Amino acid sequence: MERIIFGDNQFFAVNHISDEKSRAQSIKFKDDAAIIKTLDIAREGGINTFMCTTHDRIANICKIIRDNPEYSDFKIYPCMPYAHKYANAVTDLGIAGTLKQYVPGNFIGSMFKGGVAFLSKDYTSIMELLIDAEMKMFRGIDTPVIFLQNVITDLLLGLGMTDFLVAFAKYVEKKYNAEAGFITMNLPKLLNTLEAAGLKNPIICASVNKANFRMSGGKDLYEKTISEGRCRLIAMQVLGGGAIPASEALEYVSNLPNVESILFGASSRQNIENTVQTIRYHDYKKTEQLVSA
Amino acid sequence: MIKVALIGAGKMGISHLAILGAHPSVEIVGVCDTSKMVVDVLKNYSGYDCYSDYLKMVDEAKPDAVIVAVPTKFHYKMVKDLLNKNIHVFAEKPFCLNPTESLELSSLAKEKGVVNQVGYHNKFVGTFKEVKKLVNGGYIGEINHFLGEAYGPVVTKKKSDTWRSDPNEGGGCLMDYASHVIDLINDIVAPINSCKGSILKSIYSKSVDDSVYALVNIETGVSGVISVNWSDETYRKMSTSVTINGTKGKIISDANELKVYFKSSSVPEGYSKGWNVKYVTDLAEEVDFYLRGEEYSSQLDHFIKSVQGIVQNDINTFESAWKTDHSIFLIKEQSLA
Helix, strand or coil: CCCEEECCHHHHCCCCCCHHHHHHHHHHCCCHHHHHHHHHHHHHCCCCEEEEECCCCHHHHHHHHHHCHHHCCCEEEEEECCHHHHHHHHHHHHHHHHHHHHCCCCHHHHHHHHHCCCCHHHHHHHHHHHHHHHHHHHCCCECCEEEECHHHHHHHHHHCCHHHHHHHHHHHHHHHCCEEEEEECCHHHHHHHHHHCCCCCCEEEEECCCCCCCCCCCHHHHHHHHHCCCCEEEEECCCHHHCCCHHHHHHHHHCCCCEEEEEECCCCHHHHHHHHHHHHHHHHHHHHHHHHC | CEEEEEECCCHHHHHHHHHHHCCCCEEEEEEECCCHHHHHHHHHHHCCCEECCHHHHHHHHCCCEEEECCCHHHHHHHHHHHHHCCCEEEECCCCCCCHHHHHHHHHHHHHHCCCEEECCHHHHCHHHHHHHHHHHCCCCCCEEEEEEEEECECCCCCCCCCHHHCHHHCCCHHHHHHHHHHHHHHHHCCCEEEEEEEEEECCCCCCCCCEEEEEEEECCCCEEEEEEECECCCCCCCEEEEEEEECCEEEEEECCEEEEEECCCCCCCCCCCEEEEEEHHHHCCCCCCCCCCHHHHHHHHHHHHHHHCCCCCCCCCHHHHHHHHHHHHHHHHHHHC
16 A cells, blocks of 8 residues: 555545635536546656545546546545445434445345345345445456445444454455455454454554544554554544644654554645655654664 | 443444544443344454344443443333443433333433433534533523524435334334434423424425424523534535534534624623634544544444443433433424414
């Protein structure tokens, strides 16, 4: 994985601290061209991986990337599912209704007919069909890592449904020749659970920041877990939702051991360039220190 | 360990189940739902004992506490049965279909001396907790007006009916959506106890309201406006906010960002004269397990700690939810006048 990965929250009005900023982002990124322009700025800064949710609009972005030879070595890390799509559907249609709506074909319809007994493999099949549906938009694009969104990872974690986490990892490897990644707000608990289920050194994307924001169990436990080097870690929410100055936040995360990649998103050229330069500066300093030692 | 059972494994029920499943002081002893598929998955993948009859579950699993997350119309009977068996109850919001039922349950819970809580999670949001502190501390002076708003994309097109679109089941924007902000105003300012005018409008739904606009008062006569619309797709998800005008300042807050203006230098610690902005990132308390927002974990943790006797059962009690049901009732009545 690359050291710096570009995220997509800013494109879809996801802002953890301000509804006003979120609306401004909605307006700014109304057209796909504005998203592409921002991705190009990130590419100019040497970032070649885009981690994005399976939002409907990403299908258009994928088409542009697919059709343009300039992006031939560009990678996307899909994160599925786009939770609000399903959450709104569950509110409205219930769990069974949502599955009927989103699982392709008539699989669910036939499951619900006449009280057929459900087999375990049926549920894994449902998951596989949902993964395939989400992956359709990425056809022809290099997707070496496929992520499960935190709301699903953590839901399954809380419910003790580890089998689905393992089945997800197996399926994306088999069908898409990709590694599975797990986004979580509960890094220590998830890592213990995955290891116990036989998934060693998994790719995990979690909140890691100096502000102790969304680090369940606390920063000390996170730092201890990270120092043990048991997973390939992507640090996200590194600015802690904006609670601390960016330079201080980036210095902290850049210097943490065992953080393989740093994920960030930004809308303006200035913020993108500053973030990239700051991370590279700290990385450079770290290498120099190692050399001189 | 506190033995907890769940009735109703829908969206909220499953979310509660995951949070409780990860709670170090909780043992899940049973889950009750009518969907064969949901029960099947929970039995096979989580290993929970599952039931389709809640009374049977209670008798066999003997829970200390039960989470009731079924549609509102079932709350009254189920909660009453549980209280009569001296079981601690956490019920989803809105509490009951009418304030008469809520009052009866509130009195019964007190009589039985069991812990009782309703799922109005906004009271556990860092920014709103801070708003309450500022208002109670008198830092914005005497309140003269408030505005409670909530907008979101729940019903954005005409479609088939579900329980959410049945007024007899607790559906509709007033009951299901506006209840959050009404409850918040009731808690931060004072219970809304009269309604001067209200409009309940359908936009896409056939039989229920999709928006609520009301002019209301609290006991002291302070006025307020409630403006709620769940058919507004310019919001990515539900956005709840309160604006409170006082003689010494003004507060504008949503779940992410708190803006407060102080007229003078007499301000609480960490603030100054003029505009101040605080973010939920500064105000949220860390949780042991995070699923959809700190507040969902915090409210259940508060419930469990109340059952353990570690904290007072004083947030979102049945009594406070009864007052909210009463405010909802007044707004509904006025719209028919």
